[in-house]
Amino acid sequence: MTDSDEQKTLNTVPTDSWHSKVEYQHLIENIQDAVVEFEFVDSEPIVRDVNPAFEQTFGYDADDVCGDSLNDWIVPDHLVEQASELDSHTETGEITSQQLTRKTATGMREFLHRSIPYAGPETVDGIAVYTDITERVRAEQKRQLMTDTSRCIGEAETLQEGFETTLQSICSYTEWSYGEVWQPSHEGEELTFVVGYTEDPDCEPFHEASKSVTFRPGHGLPGRVYDSGSSEWIADVSQEPASVFHRTDIAAEMDIYAAFGAPVMADGDVVAVLVFFLRDPRDHDEVLTTNVTDVANSLGGLVKRKQAEETVRRRNEQLEQFANVISHDLRNPLNVAAGHLDMLPGNEHTAMVASAHGRMRELIDDILTLARQGKSIEDPQQVSLAECATESWSMIEAESATLTIKTTLTVEGDESRLRQLFENLLRNAIDHGPPAVTITIGDMKNGFYVADDGPGIPEEERSEVFDFGHTTQSGGTGFGLPIILEIAEAHGWSVNVTDSDSGGARFEFIGIDTDC
Numbered sequence: 176m177t178d179s180d181e182q183k184t185l186n187t188v189p190t191d192s193w194h195s196k197v198e199y200q201h202l203i204e205n206i207q208d209a210v211v212e213f214e215f216v217d218s219e220p221i222v223r224d225v226n227p228a229f230e231q232t233f234g235y236d237a238d239d240v241c242g243d244s245l246n247d248w249i250v251p252d253h254l255v256e257q258a259s260e261l262d263s264h265t266e267t268g269e270i271t272s273q274q275l276t277r278k279t280a281t282g283m284r285e286f287l288h289r290s291i292p293y294a295g296p297e298t299v300d301g302i303a304v305y306t307d308i309t310e311r312v313r314a315e316q317k318r319q320l321m322t323d324t325s326r327c328i329g330e331a332e333t334l335q336e337g338f339e340t341t342l343q344s345i346c347s348y349t350e351w352s353y354g355e356v357w358q359p360s361h362e363g364e365e366l367t368f369v370v371g372y373t374e375d376p377d378c379e380p381f382h383e384a385s386k387s388v389t390f391r392p393g394h395g396l397p398g399r400v401y402d403s404g405s406s407e408w409i410a411d412v413s414q415e416p417a418s419v420f421h422r423t424d425i426a427a428e429m430d431i432y433a434a435f436g437a438p439v440m441a442d443g444d445v446v447a448v449l450v451f452f453l454r455d456p457r458d459h460d461e462v463l464t465t466n467v468t469d470v471a472n473s474l475g476g477l478v479k480r481k482q483a484e485e486t487v488r489r490r491n492e493q494l495e496q497f498a499n500v501i502s503h504d505l506r507n508p509l510n511v512a513a514g515h516l517d518m519l520p521g522n523e524h525t526a527m528v529a530s531a532h533g534r535m536r537e538l539i540d541d542i543l544t545l546a547r548q549g550k551s552i553e554d555p556q557q558v559s560l561a562e563c564a565t566e567s568w569s570m571i572e573a574e575s576a577t578l579t580i581k582t583t584l585t586v587e588g589d590e591s592r593l594r595q596l597f598e599n600l601l602r603n604a605i606d607h608g609p610p611a612v613t614i615t616i617g618d619m620k621n622g623f624y625v626a627d628d629g630p631g632i633p634e635e636e637r638s639e640v641f642d643f644g645h646t647t648q649s650g651g652t653g654f655g656l657p658i659i660l661e662i663a664e665a666h667g668w669s670v671n672v673t674d675s676d677s678g679g680a681r682f683e684f685i686g687i688d689t690d691c
Contacts (some may be wrong), residue, residue, distance in 0.1 A: 234280025334481035342372035400436035411456040567597035581617035626675035
């Protein structure tokens, strides 16, 4: 029904009392919306008659409802007090008009409601007109929910904050009484409680009890949703055995019944599970499940982004630790070496040592800057990769190794950090390859590569080579390749590890503006 149709309906309803039974009966029989004729008995609106539209809209037969209190049939338990207040106004002769939630044979629906007293001689005190606006209300709620959820996701500082505000939005805009989020532990062996939200104080004990519960994949509602990657509805959890719903007892005690679980997907994997509950048993509700599913789909990007940020944060913490090691453990012996060098007579060899000492100090300063002042390049310059790589090679002692430079790229970046990047890559190839290793630096689409003809990196180890402390060499620090990743990301590049043409290692740096 359109807004225009609703207005036409309301225009057919008198704004004052009826004076003609014929007029009244004509309205009952011909109006498109549900109409109830009622009489107050002990302040209860007893149904005397309903029109065919009432039977179709609410799903109740006239023979069943006539003679009963209208409230018993259509008023939800939690709105009884509100309905009684409306009845008292009507009973005293007032016309009332408002939007209401009422229960039908198929579930809750939204109505525009008008209750109008009748002043005729018949044993009728008034009529109630119900215009079904459920679809319009749900569409608006859905729009507001998705808008609010998008805002929550965009403004969330942490993943938990994003989850919590999302649960709050869902519970505010829909019928769900309580919502919660479950995520796999770091080991992936069980699902743990992340956060829950409810506006109903009676749900708080269930919320508190859930915090200490865990689920193995495939077990319990969250575990089954996580394991299958599919949503699941339970009409009444209080009637399920513990093997199906592990919190059956406390759910029954707290009057928690219908439940729905939905997976949050990112890159094809389940990264979280949303679970929501109602305070009444209910068969599958398509509207409620669609709302949650749509929100779950939008959350996948948030989880992916926040997990990536968490990974970067951990890397930065590791880099900070490494920077502290450099600052305290390397500066002192370097100063000692420089002091003894100053006492030697100057020649070609001492000049090379002094130059190496200067480069070491520069590297230490750059690493400390990278760790403590963020990753961004604040003042990028035009840097020739060929010149940068040549200078880095001059700092490396490898008589049998060969460097072939094919790149012609000039990029925007920090020359000092790029020299460090090349030095780390070149040393990595020399340390892990044969004495006569050949290293090639060349251009590729949107980037460049550094490849060697050494033993390569096994595919199963490639996801770990950039972790701080990971090394396959005896006495290695495990810092060389992680620093490479940090420098690349500081420039806005990504790094891919694959096989070179000769079967060695090939590091590809992608996402570079090649128009420089």
